[in-house]
Amino acid sequence: DVKVTQSSRYLVKRTGEKVFLECVQDMDHENMFWYRQDPGLGLRLIYFSYDVKMKEKGDIPEGYSVSREKKERFSLILESASTNQTSMYLCASSSPGQRGYGYTFGSGTRLTVV
Amino acid sequence: QQQVKQSPQSLIVQKGGISIINCAYENTAFDYFPWYQQFPGKGPALLIAIRPDVSEKKEGRFTISFNKSAKQFSLHIMDSQPGDSATYFCAASTVGGGATNKLIFGTGTLLAVQP
Numbered sequence: 001d002v003k004v005t006q007s008s009r010y011l012v013k014r015t016g017e018k019v020f021l022e023c024v025q026d027m028d029h030e031n032m033f034w035y036r037q038d039p040g041l042g043l044r045l046i047y048f049s050y051d052v053k054m055k056e057k058g059d060i061p062e063g064y065s066v067s068r069e070k071k072e073r074f075s076l077i078l079e080s081a082s083t084n085q086t087s088m089y090l091c092a093s094s095s096p097g098q099r100g101y102g103y104t105f106g107s108g109t110r111l112t113v114v
Numbered sequence: 115q116q117q118v119k120q121s122p123q124s125l126i127v128q129k130g131g132i133s134i135i136n137c138a139y140e141n142t143a144f145d146y147f148p149w150y151q152q153f154p155g156k157g158p159a160l161l162i163a164i165r166p167d168v169s170e171k172k173e174g175r176f177t178i179s180f181n182k183s184a185k186q187f188s189l190h191i192m193d194s195q196p197g198d199s200a201t202y203f204c205a206a207s208t209v210g211g212g213a214t215n216k217l218i219f220g221t222g223t224l225l226a227v228q229p
Contacts, residue, residue, distance in 0.1 A: 004157070033216075035219075040123065040221060041221060042120070042203065042219050042220055042221035042222045043158070043203060043219040043222075045216070048216065090157050090158070092157075102148050102150075102160035102163060103150075103158075103160070103217060104160075105150075105157030105158050105159065106157050107155065107156055107157050108155075108156075108157050
């Protein structure tokens with residue numbers, strides 16, 4: 001069964017900490033994405049990547065950075081965590097050859113910044 | 115132009131009833147319209163998708179209706195069941211590789227099907 005795995009289901013971090021959220025996919029997908037999900041706001045794109053070492057800003061990149069050193073791994077970095085970054089973070093991957101060009105999502109990481 | 119507007123925000127339906135969720139878009143370059151279903155504690159999963167060359171697509175109890183001229187599409191869940199209770203997201207994108215394969219999501223609809 002194909003998978004997108006996010007390393008943590010729940011995280012609690014302190015304001016000002018540097019936070020790493022890890023995502024690994026086993027489908028050899030070219031594209032990977034980071035979204036945050038907040039009630040009433042839906043899924044908002046933070047960053048995405050179409051290839052190794054390549055990244056592009058999404059709609060809400062401020063306060064975040066990403067790293068893609070290997071095709072299967074896409075990391076989201078909060079340089080200095082703030083309380084307004086408390087959210088559910090979802091990683092997804094896709095390939096133009098995938099059925100319906102759809103995304104496969106991970107189960108999410110619920111991050112709380114205190 | 116890149117937005118996808120989804121309504122209603124929440125929906126309560128009796129078991130056996132029809133659930134209807136609507137989405138509208140502005141970008142006429144969109145040519146792929148999927149719906150995702152998300153259960154609590156899980157990531158969204160692709161439910162059903164349509165291309166604009168057809169006006170309707172049905173998979174089991176789930177149907178997408180597509181109106182290209184109105185730039186609207188909707189999800190109909192027939193004979194709704196309590197197990198359908200979830201958050202539903204519509205989305206849109208242009209088909210192709212690279213930067214164009216980016217889905218724009220609606221804000222989601224929380225569906226509760228009462229027994």
